[in-house]
Every structure is written in C-alpha cells, then in structure tokens.
Amino acid sequence: MSLAVDSDIIGHFGPYGGRFVPEALIGALDELALAHEVAQKDPSFQAELAELHRTYTGRPSIITEVKRFAEHAGGARVFLKREDLNHTGSHKINNVLGQALLTKRMGKKRIIAETGAGQHGVASATAAALMGLECVVYMGEEDTKRQSLNVARMKLLGAEVIPVTQGSKTLKDAINEAMRDWVTNVETTHYLLGTVAGPHPFPTMVRDFHRIIGIEARAQMLELLGRLPDVILACVGGGSNAIGIFHPFLDDAGVRLIGLEAGGSGVETGLHAATISGGSPGVLHGTRSYVLQDKNGQTIESHSISAGLDYPGVGPEHAYLNDIGRAEYRPVTDAQAMEAFALLCKTEGIIPAIESAHALAGTMQVGKELGPDAILLVNLSGRGDKDVQTAAEYFGIPL
Amino acid sequence: MSTPLDELFVRVRSENRAALIGYLPAGFPTQEGCIAALTAMVEGGVDAVEIGYPYSDPVMDGPVIQAAADTSLRNGTGAQEVMATLAAISKVAPSVVMTYWNPIERYGVENFLKDLKANGGSGVITPDLTIEESELWIASSNSHDTNRIYVVAPSTSDDRLRKVTEATSGFVYAASLMGVTGTRTSVSSSAQSLVSKLRTVTNLPIAVGLGVSTPDQAREVAQYADGVIVGSAFIRLLQESSTLAEGVEKVRELAQDLSKGLSRA
Ligand SMILES: Cc1ncc(COP(=O)(O)O)c(C=O)c1O
Numbered sequence: 001m002s003l004a005v006d007s008d009i010i011g012h013f014g015p016y017g018g019r020f021v022p023e024a025l026i027g028a029l030d031e032l033a034l035a036h037e038v039a040q041k042d043p044s045f046q047a048e049l050a051e052l053h054r055t056y057t058g059r060p061s062i063i064t065e066v067k068r069f070a071e072h073a074g075g076a077r078v079f080l081k082r083e084d085l086n087h088t089g090s091h092k093i094n095n096v097l098g099q100a101l102l103t104k105r106m107g108k109k110r111i112i113a114e115t116g117a118g119q120h121g122v123a124s125a126t127a128a129a130l131m132g133l134e135c136v137v138y139m140g141e142e143d144t145k146r147q148s149l150n151v152a153r154m155k156l157l158g159a160e161v162i163p164v165t166q167g168s169k170t171l172k173d174a175i176n177e178a179m180r181d182w183v184t185n186v187e188t189t190h191y192l193l194g195t196v197a198g199p200h201p202f203p204t205m206v207r208d209f210h211r212i213i214g215i216e217a218r219a220q221m222l223e224l225l226g227r228l229p230d231v232i233l234a235c236v237g238g239g240s241n242a243i244g245i246f247h248p249f250l251d252d253a254g255v256r257l258i259g260l261e262a263g264g265s266g267v268e269t270g271l272h273a274a275t276i277s278g279g280s281p282g283v284l285h286g287t288r289s290y291v292l293q294d295k296n297g298q299t300i301e302s303h304s305i306s307a308g309l310d311y312p313g314v315g316p317e318h319a320y321l322n323d324i325g326r327a328e329y330r331p332v333t334d335a336q337a338m339e340a341f342a343l344l345c346k347t348e349g350i351i352p353a354i355e356s357a358h359a360l361a362g363t364m365q366v367g368k369e370l371g372p373d374a375i376l377l378v379n380l381s382g383r384g385d386k387d388v389q390t391a392a393e394y395f396g397i398p399l
Numbered sequence: 400m401s402t403p404l405d406e407l408f409v410r411v412r413s414e415n416r417a418a419l420i421g422y423l424p425a426g427f428p429t430q431e432g433c434i435a436a437l438t439a440m441v442e443g444g445v446d447a448v449e450i451g452y453p454y455s456d457p458v459m460d461g462p463v464i465q466a467a468a469d470t471s472l473r474n475g476t477g478a479q480e481v482m483a484t485l486a487a488i489s490k491v492a493p494s495v496v497m498t499y500w501n502p503i504e505r506y507g508v509e510n511f512l513k514d515l516k517a518n519g520g521s522g523v524i525t526p527d528l529t530i531e532e533s534e535l536w537i538a539s540s541n542s543h544d545t546n547r548i549y550v551v552a553p554s555t556s557d558d559r560l561r562k563v564t565e566a567t568s569g570f571v572y573a574a575s576l577m578g579v580t581g582t583r584t585s586v587s588s589s590a591q592s593l594v595s596k597l598r599t600v601t602n603l604p605i606a607v608g609l610g611v612s613t614p615d616q617a618r619e620v621a622q623y624a625d626g627v628i629v630g631s632a633f634i635r636l637l638q639e640s641s642t643l644a645e646g647v648e649k650v651r652e653l654a655q656d657l658s659k660g661l662s663r664a
Contacts, residue, residue, distance in 0.1 A: 010531050020500050020527045022459050024552035024577055026559065166465060172456065179458040184578040186554065283501040284456065286527070296477040297505030298455040 011200020016316035033201035068347035073367025076374040090382030098209035100127035116171035117308030118150025120194030125159035140170035195238025196315035199286030210244025229377035239315035241381035260362035262304035263331030273302035274331035353382030403493035404521035417621035422630030424451035426476030439651035444658025452498035461581030489519025497524040522546025553589035564601035583610035618660030
C-alpha cells in the first residue's frame with residue numbers, strides 16, 4: 001500500500017487532521033476544498049501555475065552540493081535544494097501563488113494571512129500585488145520587532161500589516177486574529193494560511209502546492225547521481241517545506257525522512273517549539289495533531305530564536321508520519337542552529353534562514369552518524385537576509 | 400431522561416416567553432466573584448447559565464471575552480475550578496459548560512461528562528466541535544444523558560442545519576451574525592432568518608446569541624426565539640466596575656432589565 005495516500009474526504013491522517021472550527025467557516029472550507037480538487041485535475045490551472053513558477057518564482061530551484069560544509073557533517077555528501085533562491089526568498093511562494101490563483105477562481109478579492117518570520121506575509125503581499133488582490137497580514141507584535149525588515153517589505157508591496165498584541169504576540173496569536181477576521185469576512189475574503197496546519201483542506205492543499213519541491217528534487221537527484229538520497233532533512237515549523245520535500249519520497253522505503261524541530265533552549269528546559277518531540281496529541285487551530293499544551297489543554301507558548309519555527313502546533317500529516325514511523329523528528333537547539341548558520345555562511349557563501357539552519361544542524365548530526373558513504377539532501381527552505389539583524393545580535397556584530 | 404435545561408424550555412414555552420441565558424467565564428473576575436455574579440444574575444431573572452471554560456486560543460471570541468478569559472487563566476482557572484463553579488450554580492439554575500474542544504479532549508471525554516453530571520451540569524456547548532468529529536462525543540453524551548449543544552451560523556446550509564440539529568439536544572445555539580462574540584449596536588437581521596430556517600428542520604428550542612446586550616435587543620429576539628443569550632454585556636459591567644460588589648449589583652440590575660422583555664404576549 002502506498003503511504004502517499006490522500007487524507008480521507010474530511011482531511012484525516014490516521015487519528016489526526018479533520019476540522020475543529022465554528023460552523024460559520026464550514027461553507028468556506030467546503031468551497032475551498034472543492035476549488036482545490038477541481039484545480040488539481042484542471043490542466044489549465046496547472047499550466048497557469050507552472051508558467052508562474054517558471055517565469056516569476058524562478059523554478060525549478062537548483063541543487064547545490066556543499067563540499068566544504070560537508071566536512072563538518074561526517075564527510076557525507078550533502079546536497080541543498082535551493083528554495084532560498086525562489087522569488088521572495090523562501091519556499092512559501094509555492095503555496096501562496098497556488099492559493100492566490102484559487103482565490104481568483106473563487107471570485108474573492110481580499111486575502112488575509114498570518115506570518116511569523118514574515119516570509120509568508122511577504123510572499124502573500126507579493127502575490128496580492130501581482131494579482132490585484134487586497135492583502136491584510138496579521139503578525140505578532142513580538143515578531144514585527146524581530147523581523148522589522150519584512151514588515152517594511154510587506155508595506156512596500158502594498159499590504160496592510162496588523163500587529164497582534166494578544167497572548168504571546170507571536171505566530172499562534174496572529175493565526176487567532178486571522179481566524180477571527182475570516183469568520184467575520186468570509187464571504188469576501190480568503191484566508192491564505194501559510195503552512196500545512198489548520199482545518200481541512202489546508203494541510204492537504206498546502207502540501208500539494210509544495211510537493212513541487214520534492215518532485216523536482218527527486219528527478220534532480222536521479223539525474224545527478226542515478227540514485228535517490230539516503231536521507232532527506234528539513235526544518236519543521238508548521239511543516240510545509242518538510243512535507244513538500246518528503247511527500248514525493250514517501251513510497252521510497254530506502255529514503256529516511258528527518259524533520260528538525262526548534263529545540264529552543266533545549267526540550268528539557270520547556271523553552272522550545274519542538275511540538276512532536278516535546279508535545280502531545282491535541283487540537284489547535286482547527287486540526288488535531290501534536291500540540292504544546294498543559295494539563296488543562298491550554299496551549300503553552302513556544303520559544304525559538306527562529307520566528308518561522310516558533311509555533312506550538314504542527315501539521316497533522318507529520319503527526320501521522322511520526323506515529324507510523326515513516327518520518328523521524330528531532331529537536332535542534334538555538335545554539336546548534338546558529339552554529340550551523342555560521343558554518344554555511346563561512347564554508348559555502350550561502351546565508352541561510354535561521355529556520356533552514358535547523359535542518360543544517362540536523363544534517364551535521366546525521367552526517368556524523370552515517371559517515372562518508374551517506375548521501376544527504378537538505379531542504380534549504382529560505383535565505384537569511386531577513387535574519388541578519390538577529391544573527392548580528394547573536395554573534396555580537398555591531399550594527 | 401430530561402435535564403433541568405430541557406425542563407426549563409418546556410416551562411418557558413408554557414409561559415409563552417423566551418428563556419434568558421447568561422454567560423460568564425469561570426474564574427472571572429475571580430473564582431468567588433464569578434460565582435457571586437452568576438448567582439446575582441439568576442436572582443435578577445436569568446433562567447439558565449453558561450459557564451465558560453477559559454481557553455488560551457479563543458478564536459470565536461472578541462476582545463471582551465478574550466480579556467476575561469485571560470484574567471481567568473492568570474487566576475489559574477482549570478477544569479477543577481470550572482467544575483466547582485458548576486457545582487455551585489447548578490443548585491440555583493440549569494447550567495451548561497461552554498468550551499472549546501481541546502480542554503475536553505485533554506480531560507478525557509468520559510471523565511469530563513462524568514464530572515459534569517456529578518456537578519449538576521445539564522449539557523455542554525461546543526462551538527468548535529464539528530459533527531464530523533463528534534462520533535465519540537455523541538456516544539458518550541448519550542450514555543450520560545447530557546445535552547449536546549452545537550452552534551450554527553447564518554452561513555450554515557439548509558442541509559447542514561438538518562444534520563447538526565439532528566445531533567443536538569437541549570437547544571440549538573443560533574449565532575446571530577458572522578463574527579466573533581461581543582456587544583453590537585443592533586441585532587443582525589440574519590438572526591431572525593436563521594431561526595426561521597431552523598424552525599423548518601427542527602422542533603428543538605432555539606436560542607440566539609452573539610451581540611445581544613441590551614433589553615431592547617433581548618425583547619426583539621424574544622419575539623422569535625426560545626432563548627436569548629447574553630455574555631459580553633455582563634462581562635463588561637464587571638470589567639468596568641471598581642469593586643466586585645458594585646459589578647455584581649450591576650449584573651443583577653441588567654439581568655432584571657433583560658428579563659422584563661421576554662414575554663411574547
Ligand atoms: C525560511 C523558512 N523556513 C521554514 C519555515 C517554517 O514553516 P514550515 O514548517 O511550514 O515550512 C518558515 C516560516 O516562516 C520560513 O520562513
């Protein structure tokens with residue numbers, strides 16, 4: 001049986017996924033699920049999206065072998081899938097262009113989005129500018145400070161950025177505010193959710209728009225080496241870049257899939273965002289998955305140096321892949337991620353996003369475990385321009 | 400088996416009036432303050448009480464209830480405090496718990512229903528539980544004779560209204576508008592058309608909530624619905640009062656004023 005089965009009709013992956021939302025949203029979710037299903041089978045939609053990716057996103061993204069970096073990864077061969085080279089600087093654009101096209105098909109004129117690192121907000125603002133849609137981005141006040149450059153980018157692109165002052169003032173609260181906006185304005189507005197979480201159809205739909213990463217990488221590795229990699233590694237916040245590269249390899253039993261979660265100060269300290277490694281099954285933001293929660297089912301605030309991974313939930317398909325043992329999830333601390341960040345800068349001339357640096361830190365560990373015969377493929381989900389200020393502060397570089 | 404809530408709706412129907420239902424989150428403004436305010440509400444004329452289980456991510460709630468839930472969570476409110484509030488209030492009025500789904504899932508569905516019953520609760524309002532995710536909930540609540548109250552919205556299709564009301568008992572919670580909780584200057588006209596649509600698919604009592612806060616609004620809703628739900632308006636009174644005693648008195652007065660306009664005669 002293929003592991004790459006689809007979720008059932010209401011979006012379950014084993015016991016995970018589904019819909020836990022107010023009735024007010026059911027109509028819009030059904031409409032979206034139908035629009036997605038139709039578009040998946042519609043050659044004209046696929047052609048339009050493929051053309052956008054070719055002429056606007058800059059796809060296919062290239063593969064780079066990083067030999068000097070690999071010396072610090074047990075001498076294994078390490079290949080990067082360069083999603084950082086996409087227009088707007090990360091994988092997020094893959095999903096955004098797909099959903100923006102669906103928005104137009106559904107006849108809606110306004111999109112709202114949540115953002116943590118700002119990458120999804122920037123990608124959403126970009127697509128809105130390109131397609132003439134009104135765009136409102138909700139961003140935790142804390143994150144607007146950590147990622148002020150991206151706030152300015154969104155504004156330049158014509159989006160309205162609303163700082164969210166409730167709760168932990170980060171991504172989770174930005175999602176809450178976006179959901180409240182959506183419940184109120186659902187007739188005119190599409191909620192362009194930025195990861196593979198949330199109620200059905202988001203986990204399935206967002207994954208389908210990111211599968212292009214894995215589809216390309218599979219063909220590229222076969223062409224380059226005549227074989228598949230031994231291990232694929234990706235960072236996991238909500239899990240969109242990871243599922244995008246994992247999914248086309250699910251039936252390749254010989255390919256290990258490893259997701260790297262944000263371990264913050266260390267899972268044992270409680271200050272982390274490693275939802276699968278350090279959380280438990282529960283319901284958050286409309287889906288059942290792993291959640292960071294206390295004994296009463298209240299969400300626990302997550303902690304990470306990386307705004308894009310600083311989320312106490314994770315996509316339901318990852319929860320399922322973890323439980324059936326098809327994928328493994330490991331925490332990477334802030335310190336380990338920043339070490340890998342610095343190393344890629346100095347050995348390869350590539351400044352990664354701090355999110356992606358978590359995958360690089362995992363690569364250093366796994367490479368050492370497997371040794372020089374191993375072939376590792378890493379999803380470099382984004383570039384680090386947005387993180388220069390955070391990194392400069394971390395390494396004590398005066399600004 | 401009928402619950403105290405079921406009996407209430409039979410009674411108000413025979414009195415040709417709507418029931419007045421008041422909401423407060425447990426632990427707000429304090430554990431004792433909440434019980435005092437709910438008691439005053441009942442003395443003032445509220446017929447049934449909804450006790451909110453404060454939750455960290457209340458996506459259905461506007462700023463007023465968010466702030467109250469925040470206060471309550473900072474007071475350390477958890478399942479025990481919700482159950483203790485229920486035990487105190489169910490002695491004076493039919494009481495239900497309103498909660499987002501995750502706290503129930505975390506507590507365990509069976510345990511939650513058992514403890515709800517033991518503390519006199521009539522039912523549970525589950526605003527983010529869809530009928531598709533309700534298999535265990537329906538089976539367990541049936542075996543515990545507990546009212547299962549779902550919330551429907553103006554956008555809910557006729558077909559879905561039928562399915563949701565088939566799974567519902569006690570009353571149907573009709574959200575008056577597309578949006579989150581909070582006071583509004585007028586009751587949306589979508590409320591009445593939603594209630595009319597519901598009448599064609601169910602004989603259950605129908606209560607209207609979201610944005611009902613003044614006696615005039617309650618009087619208007621009472622003309623076509625079986626229940627009028629008021630939450631944010633009570634919370635605001637408690638938030639704006641300088642002492643608990645003052646807030647509790649204002650809550651009692653609002654309950655008195657609201658209860659004057661419930662008759663359909
Ligand atoms: C570069 C980059 N990588 C990864 C993520 C995490 O998201 P996901 O786990 O959905 O890929 C983000 C989110 O902002 C990001 O900007």
